[in-house]
Amino acid sequence: MQSNTQIYLYVLKLTGVIAIVLSLLFNSLNPMFLKNKETAKKKAILSCIPGQDMSADVQAVFDQKVKISILDAEGKILFAQEKSAEESEAEIKTALDKLNERGQGVKYSKLVDIDLASEEKFAPEDRVYPIYKYEGDAGKSYHVLAVRGNGLWDKIWGYVALEYADKWQVAGVNFDHKGETPGLGAEIKDNADFKSQFENKQIFDEAGKYVSVQVLKKNIKHPEYQVKAISGATVTCDGVSEMMQRGIGNYLPYIKGLNGADSKAIGQR
């Protein structure tokens, strides 16, 4: 029987060795992990844009064609990446100040990497939302929004690419989830047919009222803004519906501010 001191010493030594090994490994490999995570996020955003060659270098495409903006809860643009350097500096400072008001040391790198999951920590009026503007060929531009909601077991989230073609419509979507059931709820991510239903669906009805794209089990009376749910995944699809409704709703002031005419102008540039 060993004495207590010997046991404590043993545990200390063992934990020390394991801690050193793990920290060395973590510090050397974490940059690669973060880079992978970033690439995965950019891939998810680009996959909403129709006609994307997903095998191309995601980082290069993103840097060339995507400009990031940040909106506050009222839809005011806090920061837009497309401005020139001088205009940007003042804007960056305002944006960083506003973010720092929320009580976090925020650097520029965070501005271009807003993550809805961490935004949930803050009160709704303090949150900021990212917009990814994609400048495609022939002057066609897409606005990719980030949305987040609740599935059956855990969180779901995704990106919605909007385009203006006489009216606002969805160009493509990408969904992901934390713990939905494979073959059922997880189909929102795995099933290409489910996602392709969202293409060309409108978010405003004939009267101009905001309806978002609704996911229904049956009785699809308005196919221009309603899609069919996955059978067996009712709760998850209700979650997707709610996520779209609230998520796109967060950007409404911005979308309405863009106004069809302006967007057409952007489109023609």
Added chain:
Amino acid sequence: MAQDTQHVAEVEKKEPAFAFGKEERQLLTDPLNDNNPITVQVLGICSALAVTSQVYPSLIMAVALIFVTSFSNLIISMLRNSIPGSIRMIVQLLVIAGLVQVVEIVLGAFAYSAYESLAVFIGLIITNCIVMGRLEAFAMANKPWRSFLDGLGNGIGYGVVLVAMAIVRELFGKGSFMGWKIMPEAYIANNLMVLPAASLFIIGIFIWIQRSLNPKLVDVS
């Protein structure tokens, strides 16, 4: 004559450190059939339910578990004489948890898509009964090299059953294999295969088939 017996005695004492004789080979082959961790020892069923709806995550899980079982067996076997008796299980858990962290960090850096597809299940390897089970049943009482082989064998036995289950579940539940569509268009996917309940009866069917084919398992309870 006296010199001969002395010589023989000396040779017997000096066992080569990395022998690979009949006994060692058995450590690798037993868990494949006669002592399979899932179908005979009935351990590690939880992860067999969780990840086997598709082949790709099952492969990654199998590789991860082979790594964790073999190296935890090796490390605990090397430490077996110095671990204080009262904290035996805690030390085992420390080693297992450390190794699983290594797997998570390495996967995240080098195989991100595998990391994403397994998500929470990598961490759950810590709770997998096979790892702790082999530590207690073998590594605590055997030398390092043989413990390593035992861990390797059990991991491979687990992997074989896992991938077999996943092939069945993915083929009938989604009509594909590793993501490629195999079944014809007319095939309506059997959604039951995708639910965890299906793995329970698939394991049952595997055990049934194995016991009918393997005479050594007839009286095993």
